[in-house]
Amino acid sequence: MKAIKSIFAGVGIVAVALFSVQAVQDAPISNNTTSQDAGQVQKTEAKSQEGNPKNLVQGYNVYAIPLPKSVNFAGEPAPLNDPDIRERLDRELLVNTYWQSNGLLLIKRANKYFPIIEPILKKEGIPDDFKYLAVIESGLTHAVSPAGARGFWQLMPGTGKDLGLEVNDNVDERYNVEKATVAACKYLKDSKKKWGTWTLAAAAYNAGNRGIDRRLEEQDVASYYDLLLGEETGRYVFRILALKEIMGDPAKFGFNYTQDDLYQEVPTYKVKVDTAVTNFVKFAQGYDINYKILKIHNPWLREDHLNNSSGKEYFIEIPKSGYYSPAVGN
Numbered sequence: 110m111k112a113i114k115s116i117f118a119g120v121g122i123v124a125v126a127l128f129s130v131q132a133v134q135d136a137p138i139s140n141n142t143t144s145q146d147a148g149q150v151q152k153t154e155a156k157s158q159e160g161n162p163k164n165l166v167q168g169y170n171v172y173a174i175p176l177p178k179s180v181n182f183a184g185e186p187a188p189l190n191d192p193d194i195r196e197r198l199d200r201e202l203l204v205n206t207y208w209q210s211n212g213l214l215l216i217k218r219a220n221k222y223f224p225i226i227e228p229i230l231k232k233e234g235i236p237d238d239f240k241y242l243a244v245i246e247s248g249l250t251h252a253v254s255p256a257g258a259r260g261f262w263q264l265m266p267g268t269g270k271d272l273g274l275e276v277n278d279n280v281d282e283r284y285n286v287e288k289a290t291v292a293a294c295k296y297l298k299d300s301k302k303k304w305g306t307w308t309l310a311a312a313a314y315n316a317g318n319r320g321i322d323r324r325l326e327e328q329d330v331a332s333y334y335d336l337l338l339g340e341e342t343g344r345y346v347f348r349i350l351a352l353k354e355i356m357g358d359p360a361k362f363g364f365n366y367t368q369d370d371l372y373q374e375v376p377t378y379k380v381k382v383d384t385a386v387t388n389f390v391k392f393a394q395g396y397d398i399n400y401k402i403l404k405i406h407n408p409w410l411r412e413d414h415l416n417n418s419s420g421k422e423y424f425i426e427i428p429k430s431g432y433y434s435p436a437v438g439n
Contacts, residue, residue: 174202174362180350183236183307187350188334201344201351206362211248213366215352216359218249220371222261226290233294236307238353242314243293245348251284251408259283262293272296279416280423284408308333308346316342375432377406379424386415396427397435403427 176199180187188194205212219240226240243249246263258265260283266276272292274282282288293314300310300318312333313321324336333346355362386392390413393403404410406426415423 171207174199174206176202177354180354182311182346182350182353183238185306185308187346191334194334197344197347198350201347202354205348205351205355209364212355212359212362212364215244215248216356216364216366217370217372219244219356221374222249222286224374225286226261229287229290230294233291233298235294235297238307238349239293239297239311241349241352241356242311243290244352244356245345260289261286262289264289264292268296277411279412279414280409281411282409284411288409306333311346311349312336312338312342315345375406376429377426378429380427382415382417382423382425383420385417389413389415397430398428398433402433 176189176195179189180198187198189198223240226243227237230237230239243261246252247261249261251260252263253259254263256265259281262283264272264274264283266283269276269281269283269289269292272295274285274288274292276283283292297307297310297314300313301307303318304310304313304321309321309332316324316338320342324338325331328336330336337343355364359366380396389403389410390400393400396403400413403425406428410425417423
């Protein structure tokens with residue numbers, strides 16, 4: 110028995126030794142590294158990766174994200190010489206780079222929806238960077254917040270109505286990307302007029318004009334970057350800056366995809382409706398689509414009928430033929 114134990118012990122020692130050798134051999138070693146022990150290899154490996162984009166994209170390790178030399182929101186520079194500002198931007202770059210699945214979804218959706226949002230921002234005189242505000246508000250989905258904000262721009266019911274949108278159980282134009290974007294532009298222009306900077310206008314979109322006004326007065330400062338704010342508003346502009354960096358150059362941050370991977374907007378045409386519609390299932394079938402497809406392209410229609418007692422003109426989006434299977438049941 111002792112002999113057998115001695116044999117097993119010997120085999121165990123050899124196995125451990127072989128495993129250790131293999132672990133050292135498998136460790137990625139810099140071309141400049143000579144003979145070093147395994148611990149030293151691990152310490153120097155991170156240094157060997159510096160300045161090597163290929164390793165950043167293809168490696169299986171976690172890397173720090175180099176901060177850009179300068180960043181700006183709507184042409185207004187962020188003071189990256191301030192260590193607090195650098196740390197807050199670094200946090201958002203790390204969080205959004207390493208949340209890879211969400212990052213890819215945002216990139217895919219942006220290809221579909223930015224072409225709708227960008228021309229409206231330009232027409233309304235709003236800087237293009239505000240498209241990233243919609244990204245952080247809703248992820249470019251028709252999100253619903255616990256407080257009742259809805260749509261790409263996360264407008265509250267009262268705010269939506271004040272900005273000219275129809276909001277009720279039958280029709281909710283906060284879900285209409287084009288109309289909600291125009292409404293958000295109105296709010297942002299009012300805030301810019303009040304505060305004088307687009308950065309504060311963005312912060313006020315989250316905290317409200319009165320909230321920002323109160324904080325500026327209490328703390329006797331004039332810049333977003335000088336304000337001590339709560340968690341959400343304190344991160345707000347930095348999240349926009351981070352996503353602007355990442356989505357502006359995804360490959361730099363390790364996101365790999367082809368054009369075919371991106372979501373595409375289905376071409377549509379508009380049908381004017383100025384009467385009530387009693388059954389949208391039958392309405393959809395009349396255009397060779399089903400109710401689901403009708404609602405995908407018109408999420409602002411909240412019920413399966415349209416009251417329209419006032420005879421208001423609505424424009425319903427109908428997808429062009431060839432993109433969906435023909436409707437069944439008509």
